[in-house]
Amino acid sequence: xxxxxxxxxxxxxxxxxxxxxxxxxxxxxxxxxxxxxxxxxxxxxxxxxxxxxxxxxxxxxxxxxxxxxxxxxxxxxxxxxxxxxxxxxxxxxxxxxxxxxxxxxxxxxxxxxxxxxxxxxxxxxxxxxxxxxxxxxxxxxxxxxxxxxxxxxxxxxxxxxxxxxxxxxxxxxxxxxxxxxxxxxxxxxxxxxxxxxxxxxxxxxxxxxxxxxxxxxxxxxxxxxxxxxxxxxxx
Numbered sequence: 039x040x041x042x043x044x045x046x047x048x049x050x051x052x053x054x055x056x057x058x059x060x061x062x063x064x065x066x067x068x069x070x071x072x073x074x075x076x077x078x079x080x081x082x083x084x085x086x087x088x089x090x091x092x093x094x095x096x097x098x099x100x101x102x103x104x105x106x107x108x109x110x111x112x113x114x115x116x117x118x119x120x121x122x123x124x125x126x127x128x129x130x131x132x133x134x135x136x137x138x139x140x141x142x143x144x145x146x147x148x149x150x151x152x153x154x155x156x157x158x159x160x161x162x163x164x165x166x167x168x169x170x171x172x173x174x175x176x177x178x179x180x181x182x183x184x185x186x187x188x189x190x191x192x193x194x195x196x197x198x199x200x201x202x203x204x205x206x207x208x209x210x211x212x213x214x215x216x217x218x219x220x221x222x223x224x225x226x227x228x229x230x231x232x233x234x235x236x237x238x239x240x241x242x243x244x245x246x247x248x249x250x251x252x253x254x255x256x257x258x259x260x261x262x263x264x265x266x267x268x269x270x271x272x273x
Contacts (some may be wrong), residue, residue, distance in 0.1 A: 043072065049087045054090035066246045068092045073132050093232040123196045127157045130188035130198050134159055137180060143169050145202070156197040159184075166202040169247045174209060177202055210243055217269075224271045233267040241267045 043207045044055030049071070067071055069203060073088035121127075128148045134145045146165030153156075161169060169180050170177045185198035199206070235246065244267055245256050 041090055043088060043090050045086050045088045047086055048088070052087040052089045053091065057088055061179055073232050074135075121152050122154045123152050123157050123192075126192045126194065126196055126198070127159075128233055129191050130157055130184050131159055132185050133188055133201050134161070134200060137184070141168060145169065145176060147250065150201070154196075156198045156199055158201065160204065161200070162201040163203070166205065169202045171206050174205060177205065206249070213240050213243045214247040217247040220269050221251055224269045225253050226272055228273060230271070231269040233269065236267055241265075244269075 040060065042056045042059035044052045044057070044059065046052035046055055056059065061182065070090040071087065072090055073086070097139055109180070130149050131149055138145045138147060143161075143163060143166070145161040145166065148160050148162060150158040150160040167178070171179075181198065182201035185199055188198055189195040201207070218232060220231045233241075236244070241258055247259075248254055248256050248269065255273055257268050257270070258265055260266050260269060
């Protein structure tokens with residue numbers, strides 16, 4: 039089975055683009071619409087259709103005249119496994135790919151994980167610095183936009199996490215390592231350690247990293263940008 043993907047400002051243009059690549063006519067293929075212009079495309083001044091044209095190979099069988107033809111039953115297909123939030127994941131992936139392209143970033147969006155609680159997307163490419171931004175600020179902003187728009191387009195919503203070259207995983211490991219070092223400092227000095235300038239999810243990561251340490255406890259205090267994490271030794 040052969041296939042090609044085409045793009046265009048209209049659905050017809052996208053279909054013709056795919057047909058030209060295959061060298062086939064419309065009655066020889068089946069079309070699958072991969073992307074439609076949406077709100078995100080309009081915001082950034084770009085809206086296009088993307089389709090996949092699938093050409094089915096025709097197998098011709100020559101039989102002896104009068105010889106009966108044996109008809110084989112097709113093998114039973116396995117029951118497809120239900121993937122939580124599949125529609126949300128596909129919608130978010132398409133939106134994020136549009137945004138990545140419009141930013142001029144050479145990257146491909148992959149669905150990394152779908153669970154009952156969240157959808158994780160990861161952008162893979164050579165240079166993700168522009169997408170990540172300083173201290174992950176751009177990545178956080180992109181994640182917020184994708185989560186809002188994607189969740190508006192599906193019936194069942196969930197948390198959407200956007201990552202780039204596993205930046206968040208590396209950052210999480212760094213935060214957890216820092217938490218353990220500061221906990222050791224608190225235990226050695228017998229004094230509380232105050233950790234400022236953390237984002238909300240970074241404070242949560244530190245809380246979780248030290249949750250199983252019986253020699254320290256953690257809590258947050260303050261409001262807004264002045265909110266801090268406190269690591270207190272248990273004496």
